[in-house]
Amino acid sequence: xxxxxxxxxxxxxxxxxxxxxxxxxxxxxxxxxxxxxxxxxxxxxxxxxxxxxxxxxxxxxxxxxxxxxxxxxxxxxxxxxxxxxxxxxxxxxxxxxxxxxxxxxxxxxxxxxxxxxxxxxxxxxxxxxxxxxxxxxxxxxxxxxxxxxxxxxxxxxxxxxxxxxxxxxxxxxxxxxxxxxxxxxxxxxxxxxxxxxxxxxxxxxxxxxxxxxxxxxxxxxxxxxxxxxxxxxxxxxxxxxxxxxxxxxx
Amino acid sequence: xxxxxxxxxxxxxxxxxxxxxxxxxxxxxxxxxxxxxxxxxxxxxxxxxxxxxxxxxxxxxxxxxxxxxxxxxxxxxxxxxxxxxxxxxxxxxxxxxxxxxxxxxxxxxxxxxxxxxxxxxxxxxxxxxxxxxxxxxxxxxxxxxxxxxxxxxxxxxxxxxxxxxxxxxxxxxxxxxxxxxxxxxxxxxxxxxxxxxxxxxxxxxx
Numbered sequence: 001x002x003x004x005x006x007x008x009x010x011x012x013x014x015x016x017x018x019x020x021x022x023x024x025x026x027x028x029x030x031x032x033x034x035x036x037x038x039x040x041x042x043x044x045x046x047x048x049x050x051x052x053x054x055x056x057x058x059x060x061x062x063x064x065x066x067x068x069x070x071x072x073x074x075x076x077x078x079x080x081x082x083x084x085x086x087x088x089x090x091x092x093x094x095x096x097x098x099x100x101x102x103x104x105x106x107x108x109x110x111x112x113x114x115x116x117x118x119x120x121x122x123x124x125x126x127x128x129x130x131x132x133x134x135x136x137x138x139x140x141x142x143x144x145x146x147x148x149x150x151x152x153x154x155x156x157x158x159x160x161x162x163x164x165x166x167x168x169x170x171x172x173x174x175x176x177x178x179x180x181x182x183x184x185x186x187x188x189x190x191x192x193x194x195x196x197x198x199x200x201x202x203x204x205x206x207x208x209x210x211x212x213x214x215x216x217x218x219x220x221x222x223x224x225x226x227x228x229x230x231x232x233x234x235x236x237x238x239x240x241x242x243x244x245x246x247x248x249x250x
Numbered sequence: 251x252x253x254x255x256x257x258x259x260x261x262x263x264x265x266x267x268x269x270x271x272x273x274x275x276x277x278x279x280x281x282x283x284x285x286x287x288x289x290x291x292x293x294x295x296x297x298x299x300x301x302x303x304x305x306x307x308x309x310x311x312x313x314x315x316x317x318x319x320x321x322x323x324x325x326x327x328x329x330x331x332x333x334x335x336x337x338x339x340x341x342x343x344x345x346x347x348x349x350x351x352x353x354x355x356x357x358x359x360x361x362x363x364x365x366x367x368x369x370x371x372x373x374x375x376x377x378x379x380x381x382x383x384x385x386x387x388x389x390x391x392x393x394x395x396x397x398x399x400x401x402x403x404x405x406x407x408x409x410x411x412x413x414x415x416x417x418x419x420x421x422x423x424x425x426x427x428x429x430x431x432x433x434x435x436x437x438x439x440x441x442x443x444x445x446x447x448x449x450x451x452x453x454x455x456x
Binding site: 072073098105106217223234238 | 319419
């Protein structure tokens with residue numbers, strides 16, 4: 001199929017970018033979206049032009065590196081997939097596809113479609129861990145975990161930190177990401193111990209970094225490639241309120 | 251914001267129940283009795299302060315929150331977001347703003363008259379004669395139509411607000427959340443239809 005692409009081109013984080021139009025012919029519907037961009041880049045290199053910079057790594061939907069805002073949808077029109085898993089089958093011959101980077105104050109554009117998502121790392125550093133002494137491997141069954149909690153923790157842990165929640169939220173809020181991390185640790189006995197401090201520190205960091213607030217439109221849940229539920233946001237709100245109300249004087 | 255909003259949700263039901271007394275065919279006797287009780291009862295006086303407090307917090311917090319949220323995305327997308335979400339959940343600040351304008355007019359028509367800040371309108375006997383003030387206003391068809399449109403917008407604001415308040419307070423349960431969403435829809439229909447019945451009655455009567 002033949003496509004018209006409108007791609008955001010930006011030299012560096014300080015320069016002003018713009019959408020540039022490209023024609024791309026002979027795209028196979030079996031290609032992934034990133035393979036289509038590879039094809040465009042090969043064409044650009046042959047024409048002695050600067051190829052389009054975009055983030056990617058595993059190309060099997062588990063690393064969370066790729067993430068493009070494709071014609072008004074984070075990770076494109078398909079449901080429950082990352083950009084690398086999005087096939088060109090979702091588009092028609094003659095389509096015009098607009099590709100933009102994630103837009104948020106906390107995610108600055110480094111070049112073209114590549115954004116700096118280290119804000120997520122800083123949120124994790126603020127509390128996305130458990131403190132345990134290293135040593136020999138503990139017995140797997142020494143701490144009982146209910147099946148329900150284990151399933152819910154696993155569902156929350158499926159978050160790959162791609163940033164689609166922030167990109168699709170009208171407020172550029174990181175609540176789904178943070179709540180997934182808070183939930184997956186809080187639901188397990190090892191993480192429960194630091195739950196109160198964790199939720200306060202992670203929320204504080206999230207606010208400091210300039211992410212927006214949740215107004216419950218739930219676009220994040222719709223666009224999340226791992227289909228993380230907004231019930232995690234409610235769990236985080238619950239945990240946060242509990243931590244604030246029950247906090248003792250030091 | 252959610253707690254203040256939930257208080258306003260309860261208040262609207264009280265307000266609606268009193269307003270509906272206008273429709274009782276007794277020349278406004280029960281409506282006048284109810285509004286006199288609401289103006290004189292000391293407990294209601296205290297609740298009035300709480301109500302204004304909640305209204306103020308809800309509005310100010312809503313505006314601050316929206317400005318902060320707008321600032322969180324300094325460079326906008328060139329293609330508008332096409333994610334499938336409920337339409338009115340995205341425009342709460344706008345429906346809220348329209349309700350605020352309505353409230354200002356509503357206060358000019360009733361509350362400020364009661365306080366003596368605005369002159370008693372023609373047709374009303376005294377500052378507390380809300381029954382005749384209502385009849386006067388709803389005898390203007392354009393006023394009634396605008397009122398009904400605003401009540402529909404209020405209903406759409408409430409439909410999202412009601413269930414979102416529970417989510418914000420951390421109440422999300424696979425058994426109860428679907429019920430809360432149904433309740434939100436029923437509540438918003440009751441409020442918008444309930445308030446609209448009164449001008450509709452006058453529109454059809456005259």
